[in-house]
Amino acid sequence: MSEFIDQFILESRELVETATRDLLALEQDPTDPQKLDSVFRAFHTLKGGAAIVDFSAMARAMHAAEDVLAVARSRSRPLTPTRVGECLECLDQVVQWLDTMQVSKALPDGAEAVADAIEARMAAEPESPKSGPAPDDWLHDLLEKHAAARLEAGCAFRYAPDRDCFFRGEDPVVLLGTLGDFLAIEVEPASPWPALDALDPFACNLVFTALTKKAATDVAAAFASVRRQVEIVPVGEAAEADAASSGLTPSAREVLRAQIRLLAVADAPGARGRVASAARTATNVLHHVGLPEHAARLEGETDPARLTAALEHMLGGEPARNAGKAAPVPASRDLAPRTLRVDTERVDRLVDLTGELIIAKNAIGHTTKLAQDSGSPFAAALKNQHTQLDNLIVELQKSVLRLRVLPLRHVFQRFPRLIREMSVKMGRPVNFATEGDDTEADKVIVEALYEPLLHVLRNAMDHGVEPTEQRTALGKAATATISLRGSRQGENVVVEVEDDGRGVDLVKVREKAVERGVASADALASYSDTEAIELIFSPGFSTASDISDISGRGVGMDAARTAIEAVGGRISIESRKNHGSVVRFVLPFSVMMTRVMTVAVGDQMFGIPLEAVVETVRAARETIFPIGGSHAFVLRNRTVPVIDLAETLDYRADRRASATATLLIISIAGQFGAIEVDRLGERMDVMLKPMDGILSGTPGLAGATLLGDGKVLLILDVQELLL
Amino acid sequence: MTVRRIDEFTIALEGVCPVADAEALRQHLVSAKSAKIDLGACERAHTAVVQVILASEREVDGGAGSLFFEKFLELRASYSETRPQAARQQEKLRMREPFALPEV
Numbered sequence: 001m002s003e004f005i006d007q008f009i010l011e012s013r014e015l016v017e018t019a020t021r022d023l024l025a026l027e028q029d030p031t032d033p034q035k036l037d038s039v040f041r042a043f044h045t046l047k048g049g050a051a052i053v054d055f056s057a058m059a060r061a062m063h064a065a066e067d068v069l070a071v072a073r074s075r076s077r078p079l080t081p082t083r084v085g086e087c088l089e090c091l092d093q094v095v096q097w098l099d100t101m102q103v104s105k106a107l108p109d110g111a112e113a114v115a116d117a118i119e120a121r122m123a124a125e126p127e128s129p130k131s132g133p134a135p136d137d138w139l140h141d142l143l144e145k146h147a148a149a150r151l152e153a154g155c156a157f158r159y160a161p162d163r164d165c166f167f168r169g170e171d172p173v174v175l176l177g178t179l180g181d182f183l184a185i186e187v188e189p190a191s192p193w194p195a196l197d198a199l200d201p202f203a204c205n206l207v208f209t210a211l212t213k214k215a216a217t218d219v220a221a222a223f224a225s226v227r228r229q230v231e232i233v234p235v236g237e238a239a240e241a242d243a244a245s246s247g248l249t250p251s252a253r254e255v256l257r258a259q260i261r262l263l264a265v266a267d268a269p270g271a272r273g274r275v276a277s278a279a280r281t282a283t284n285v286l287h288h289v290g291l292p293e294h295a296a297r298l299e300g301e302t303d304p305a306r307l308t309a310a311l312e313h314m315l316g317g318e319p320a321r322n323a324g325k326a327a328p329v330p331a332s333r334d335l336a337p338r339t340l341r342v343d344t345e346r347v348d349r350l351v352d353l354t355g356e357l358i359i360a361k362n363a364i365g366h367t368t369k370l371a372q373d374s375g376s377p378f379a380a381a382l383k384n385q386h387t388q389l390d391n392l393i394v395e396l397q398k399s400v401l402r403l404r405v406l407p408l409r410h411v412f413q414r415f416p417r418l419i420r421e422m423s424v425k426m427g428r429p430v431n432f433a434t435e436g437d438d439t440e441a442d443k444v445i446v447e448a449l450y451e452p453l454l455h456v457l458r459n460a461m462d463h464g465v466e467p468t469e470q471r472t473a474l475g476k477a478a479t480a481t482i483s484l485r486g487s488r489q490g491e492n493v494v495v496e497v498e499d500d501g502r503g504v505d506l507v508k509v510r511e512k513a514v515e516r517g518v519a520s521a522d523a524l525a526s527y528s529d530t531e532a533i534e535l536i537f538s539p540g541f542s543t544a545s546d547i548s549d550i551s552g553r554g555v556g557m558d559a560a561r562t563a564i565e566a567v568g569g570r571i572s573i574e575s576r577k578n579h580g581s582v583v584r585f586v587l588p589f590s591v592m593m594t595r596v597m598t599v600a601v602g603d604q605m606f607g608i609p610l611e612a613v614v615e616t617v618r619a620a621r622e623t624i625f626p627i628g629g630s631h632a633f634v635l636r637n638r639t640v641p642v643i644d645l646a647e648t649l650d651y652r653a654d655r656r657a658s659a660t661a662t663l664l665i666i667s668i669a670g671q672f673g674a675i676e677v678d679r680l681g682e683r684m685d686v687m688l689k690p691m692d693g694i695l696s697g698t699p700g701l702a703g704a705t706l707l708g709d710g711k712v713l714l715i716l717d718v719q720e721l722l723l
Numbered sequence: 724m725t726v727r728r729i730d731e732f733t734i735a736l737e738g739v740c741p742v743a744d745a746e747a748l749r750q751h752l753v754s755a756k757s758a759k760i761d762l763g764a765c766e767r768a769h770t771a772v773v774q775v776i777l778a779s780e781r782e783v784d785g786g787a788g789s790l791f792f793e794k795f796l797e798l799r800a801s802y803s804e805t806r807p808q809a810a811r812q813q814e815k816l817r818m819r820e821p822f823a824l825p826e827v
Contacts, residue, residue, distance in 0.1 A: 166769075171769055171770050173773055187777070189777070196749060206777070
């Protein structure tokens with residue numbers, strides 16, 4: 001059972017992701033048939049999966065959502081934003097259930113009641129968008145009256161301008177005039193005309209319905225500014241929905257069409273069985289939709305040609321369309337990428353083993369050197385083999401790294417919904433766009449991005465994007481734009497969040513920095529704007545005057561920087577007042593290999609991540625002077641604190657003897673520091689392993705790795721040492 | 724003014740009628756209970772004005788110079804002549820021929 005549940009959880013999560021993405025797309029364009037089909041399939045598969053693991057509550061909930069989607073698919077009622085919201089909530093519930101199941105490995109408690117609630121909500125009549133006839137009524141009327149025009153028509157539409165549309169400067173007649181190519185147009189009052197002396201001439205009470213030769217997409221484009229007020233139905237499919245009302249549901253038609261296709265290849269071996277099976281299926285379908293008289297006509301039919309003709313007749317004589325209908329949406333199986341699902345743990349094990357292999361290779365390198373030094377006759381051969389092994393392992397390492405990459409989509413796709421919700425909650429319309437979501441990076445990096453991006457996007461919504469009236473006053477578009485972009489730049493992955501909001505208010509930043517004691521007024525005076533903007537990353541800094549539940553607890557940017565630096569990345573911000581801000585994350589493609597520089601203190605070697613090292617200098621002992629309890633020295637007119645590594649690590653503090661000090665200049669979060677060491681070693685690529693067991697949480701240590709000679713090299717966390 | 728009450732029997736629209744004309748037209752129609760609407764000199768009218776004409780169910784003259792009025796109101800007028808008032812209240816305006824609305 002547990003095995004089924006694991007598989008079910010895995011698959012369901014993927015389906016939820018797909019469905020969420022497509023639902024959000026449907027909110028933009030509720031008529032996109034492919035997205036609608038995809039969402040429907042996802043819910044359908046979720047329902048099937050739930051049934052397999054005997055999770056009847058979830059199956060019921062999915063079925064309820066499926067019903068709503070089926071109605072939308074048949075076009076008799078479009079998918080309203082409220083309905084999209086309800087379907088999304090339904091998916092949220094599924095995720096909650098999956099989370100519970102992942103932990104408990106059993107079906108969650110209390111699911112039945114939740115499913116009841118979902119069923120009730122889904123079954124409730126949706127709010128009708130406008131008083132007036134139901135959507136399919138107008139379509140039916142229009143097509144009936146203009147039967148001749150229907151042949152030429154590309155689409156039909158119903159344009160019901162809002163009552164207050166004149167006040168927004170809309171002129172529906174002029175807008176209709178821009179479209180052209182009408183076959184028929186009708187205008188009627190939305191509600192019966194009152195007497196003239198009671199008529200409000202500035203409240204629009206008109207509804208236009210029309211047939212045009214133009215395609216649905218062209219009509220949608222022409223009405224883009226009033227899209228919400230217009231309902232567009234492609235006439236080919238409208239005709240189908242129309243016919244469906246005469247008895248055949250869309251799915252029944254689909255099944256009957258499939259039988260026609262089956263019969264078309266019926267001269268192949270096994271033809272008789274196929275004909276019988278097609279007849280039986282068609283009969284069952286017709287019984288199912290309540291057309292037993294049609295079913296009776298097919299019963300026992302064995303001639304494929306006659307059967308085909310009968311089926312085509314029932315479908316309303318549409319043989320020509322079958323071929324076209326068969327093609328448009330390839331079965332999901334054909335589209336499925338050729339991939340193998342592998343447990344992450346197994347991949348991680350492979351990564352670990354590769355790391356061990358690199359260490360073993362380094363050990364052989366060490367042995368080779370020993371052999372060379374001792375003049376062994378095998379030295380040359382050993383060196384040769386070592387080089388080959390080295391090349392192979394580099395290749396292996398690259399391949400293993402590719403195994404663990406994920407597209408940024410993995411994290412990007414979680415945000416459109418969040419932005420949508422915040423946008424609604426705050427009443428600030430936002431156009432959210434993601435780009436480059438197929439850019440790949442190591443799983444660890446991609447997963448580490450979520451929290452920081454969340455903070456940054458919340459900030460963009462809360463502090464960046466102005467309320468609509470302010471934007472209008474500034475002459476900006478009322479709808480703000482927030483973009484989330486990912487790209488690969490050399491060995492780095494760059495992720496940017498850009499908004500066109502008010503930008504960072506530097507005056508306020510400086511004020512708050514003093515108020516919160518992040519920096520002194522004197523120090524601030526010498527800060528350039530670029531330096532001042534960095535202050536927002538300081539711990540305990542927040543410019544939000546009112547703390548909201550969106551952001552503004554003053555932990556956001558500080559936490560974001562910490563998280564990004566923990567995986568070896570950098571975060572920076574550019575901002576222009578009233579033009580917006582760009583927050584840029586620069587991350588390594590992979591976290592597996594770290595370049596370190598080895599340093600020695602006494603007889604102990606340590607590794608220091610090379611990305612933190614700016615340069616190494618030798619300084620005369622007398623240039624290092626004490627300040628308070630610590631030391632500092634002046635490097636190119638900048639005072640840099642000096643930390644004696646030996647002293648910090650409690651080795652020995654007998655440095656005064658040497659005339660010069662060997663210093664590593666380190667840059668962390670824009671701050672400089674110097675670490676004094678005894679000797680500098682070499683640079684090497686190591687596989688950094690986080691400390692676990694008894695050593696985990698040891699301050700100042702980032703991890704450890706094995707050296708060629710079998711010694712353990714401790715890698716220092718310079719950030720903790722310096723700050 | 725693009726809306727003028729010529730006399731007790733005629734209210735004329737002239738040139739391009741802006742949205743504000745809707746109220747002026749309505750007042751004229753209320754005060755001249757049997758006046759017809761003359762569109763002979765009207766090139767185009769805002770939807771709000773068109774709406775008042777439709778709601779009034781008055782007889783319409785002219786409009787031949789404008790394809791828009793020709794299509795929208797000619798038919799309206801022909802219905803007014805042939806249908807009893809009560810039926811007209813429910814009647815929809817319709818057009819059977821393909822046509823183009825004026826360029827804007």
